[in-house]
Amino acid sequence: MDRLMDINLLDGWVPLRLYWHEKGPAIDWCYLGARAFTEPFFDQTIGDCLRHPFNLLFRHQTPIEVLQQRYEMHPGIKPTGFIFHMSRSGSTLVSRMLASLSQNIVISEARPIDATLQAHFKSAEVSEQDRIAWLRWMVSALAQQRLGGENHFFIKFSGWHVLELPLIRKAFPDVPWIFLYRDPIDVLVSEMQERGQMIPHVLHQSLFGSDARLVVAMEPEEYSAVVLAAICHAALSSRDNGGLLINYRQLPDAVWSAISEFFSVRWTEVEKETMENVTKIHSKMPAGVFQQDSSRKREKATEQVREAARRWLYPTYEKLESARLGQTMRSSSEEIERPAI
Amino acid sequence: MSSNFPELERFRLDVLANPDMQRTLRETDDQERFVELLVSLGSERGYRFTAPEVEEALRTSWRSWIERWID
Numbered sequence: 001m002d003r004l005m006d007i008n009l010l011d012g013w014v015p016l017r018l019y020w021h022e023k024g025p026a027i028d029w030c031y032l033g034a035r036a037f038t039e040p041f042f043d044q045t046i047g048d049c050l051r052h053p054f055n056l057l058f059r060h061q062t063p064i065e066v067l068q069q070r071y072e073m074h075p076g077i078k079p080t081g082f083i084f085h086m087s088r089s090g091s092t093l094v095s096r097m098l099a100s101l102s103q104n105i106v107i108s109e110a111r112p113i114d115a116t117l118q119a120h121f122k123s124a125e126v127s128e129q130d131r132i133a134w135l136r137w138m139v140s141a142l143a144q145q146r147l148g149g150e151n152h153f154f155i156k157f158s159g160w161h162v163l164e165l166p167l168i169r170k171a172f173p174d175v176p177w178i179f180l181y182r183d184p185i186d187v188l189v190s191e192m193q194e195r196g197q198m199i200p201h202v203l204h205q206s207l208f209g210s211d212a213r214l215v216v217a218m219e220p221e222e223y224s225a226v227v228l229a230a231i232c233h234a235a236l237s238s239r240d241n242g243g244l245l246i247n248y249r250q251l252p253d254a255v256w257s258a259i260s261e262f263f264s265v266r267w268t269e270v271e272k273e274t275m276e277n278v279t280k281i282h283s284k285m286p287a288g289v290f291q292q293d294s295s296r297k298r299e300k301a302t303e304q305v306r307e308a309a310r311r312w313l314y315p316t317y318e319k320l321e322s323a324r325l326g327q328t329m330r331s332s333s334e335e336i337e338r339p340a341i
Numbered sequence: 342m343s344s345n346f347p348e349l350e351r352f353r354l355d356v357l358a359n360p361d362m363q364r365t366l367r368e369t370d371d372q373e374r375f376v377e378l379l380v381s382l383g384s385e386r387g388y389r390f391t392a393p394e395v396e397e398a399l400r401t402s403w404r405s406w407i408e409r410w411i412d
Contacts, residue, residue, distance in 0.1 A: 052367070
């Protein structure tokens with residue numbers, strides 16, 4: 001553990017892990033140099049870097065305070081916009097479109113950000129103020145220019161992170177955010193085909209306010225619907241706090257229209273064309289072409305999926321739709337009632 | 342990073358404080374060439390460790406990354 005290092009030695013290095021050392025929270029750093037985050041996910045870029053023998057053998061390990069020193073001396077680019085999502089709702093397409101332009105740094109579902117948001121589950125000594133400060137430091141370390149011409153910085157958070165939106169807003173009160181969502185049946189069908197965070201106990205139960213005993217008894221479709229409902233409800237509750245709701249149906253055009261306008265960024269026609277070319281490639285499987293596939297998904301929906309969507313998700317989805325359609329004319333917020341679990 | 346090979350570990354820490362040596366070592370992504378280069382650079386600076394020790398350290402590091410990644 002390097003406590004007294006010259007922090008300029010970390011130029012070109014990125015934090016890839018927050019962990020608990022015997023002396024406290026610590027950071028593992030990996031050398032990235034002038035490599036951009038062009039893969040669909042942070043883990044994929046880091047995994048590729050770790051194929052290099054240098055990165056296997058050489059990594060800095062520092063106390064978390066070194067992140068603070070880096071933040072103070074090298075704050076990086078101020079975040080341009082945050083992307084939250086319901087899962088399976090086009091967020092990877094949006095982040096890949098933005099990442100196709102060399103002036104954009106796009107960090108997608110970064111493990112060290114996730115670890116920072118969950119730090120209080122690892123140690124009860126971690127306060128909300130700690131997490132807010134650590135999040136600023138971590139984001140700043142990921143916001144460093146690598147190619148030289150970057151001037152926008154976007155973060156695509158993991159699905160559940162929207163539950164931490166109040167804390168994220170405290171850390172970054174001026175950064176606009178969007179929430180992407182999609183018809184619940186489409187999302188549930190996709191989730192049942194390839195399960196991610198919706199497996200019980202992958203995410204901390206307290207995040208969803210659900211009783212662990214009830215969760216154990218739930219069918220996968222119902223559990224996924226409960227988690228997704230909590231995610232959608234969190235976005236709905238905070239929508240007046242710097243947010244814009246985007247339905248999957250608005251993609252991809254919304255990227256260079258509503259989303260860009262909301263994030264206060266402008267693109268040239270050539271840049272729009274570059275982003276549009278990304279839509280010709282499937283976001284997570286580069287061999288395939290992106291296309292709206294809602295009707296095919298709906299054909300695959302089982303009765304359990306339809307029932308879980310109807311019971312847990314459609315009420316919140318309808319409120320999201322209503323809020324989205326009224327978001328330009330809305331003048332005041334309303335209290336959103338969270339569905340009982 | 343702890344190591345079963347103290348000379349290699351001392352050289353590793355030396356490299357982490359030396360961006361020039363890091364640049365040299367990053368020039369190859371071929372593992373065999375990397376091992377040769379590391380042993381050679383270490384030897385020039387008076388560190389005594391062998392190619393099989395470096396290869397074992399790389400295997401250990403890879404295993405530990407995988408374990409951390411799924412933690």
